[in-house]
Amino acid sequence: MNANKRIIVPLDVSDEESAIALINKLEQVTFFKVGLELFTSTGPKILDLLKSRQKRIFLDLKFHDIPNTVAGACRSAARYGVDLLTIHATSGTDALKAASSALQEEAAKVGVNPPKLIAITLLTSISSRQLAFDLKIPLELPEYALAMALMAQETGLDGAVCSPQEVAQLRQTCKDDFLLVCPGVRPTWADKGDQKRSLTPKQAIASGADYLVIGRPITAAADPQLAWQRTCEELITVSG
């Protein structure tokens, strides 16, 4: 896959106008993420706009609820015809199974391809200290992320979201076609911000990530187009 097709740019802005401005500046980007901030503001309108421009869509709503509720949310999301959708692994196996079945059934009913359903293993903003002291989870961080990914795989999900620092271990253990999506990726020249477990794009791909989510280094740059190009150039040598 071309380097630029592996990068997903999140439209983490508060309204449609700002999202359109970013999409226009980033003409070469083929895959965008619509997350909680933008979707809460615009609703599905933004998905139609992206589709009209032939963009791929990662709808990152991070569902986390009881089985009946996530199944209903997945039925609604299935109708949008997006490419990727997220749910927290900590929703539990019953909810993961209910979500996955609901997506398949509803997509077949309305005649669209179901999105790949991917599980959040552990948010990339959580440190090992926070995992132990705030969340009270008595496992090493990589061990916990792997357990969540394997649980997602066993319940029939299509992949997982993990930090680049855990991706090599997940790649080794999970099936080859289990999609691994890594946010918290920072080009060599970018600030880390609130991302606690980051690697560079090149390191993340070399470690086995299928897709990288790279936001602020590109979207908050003075020249987003130039930042996008520099990011792609960093990747070319490993995945060109």
Ligand SMILES: O=C(O)c1cc(=O)[nH]c(=O)n1[C@@H]1O[C@H](COP(=O)(O)O)[C@@H](O)[C@H]1O
């Ligand atoms: O699901 C995600 O995309 C996600 C999961 C996670 O564990 N960490 C994480 O940062 N993200 C998203 O990835 C993007 C990262 O943005 P930047 O930190 O600006 O590159 C944001 O849209 C986050 O919502």
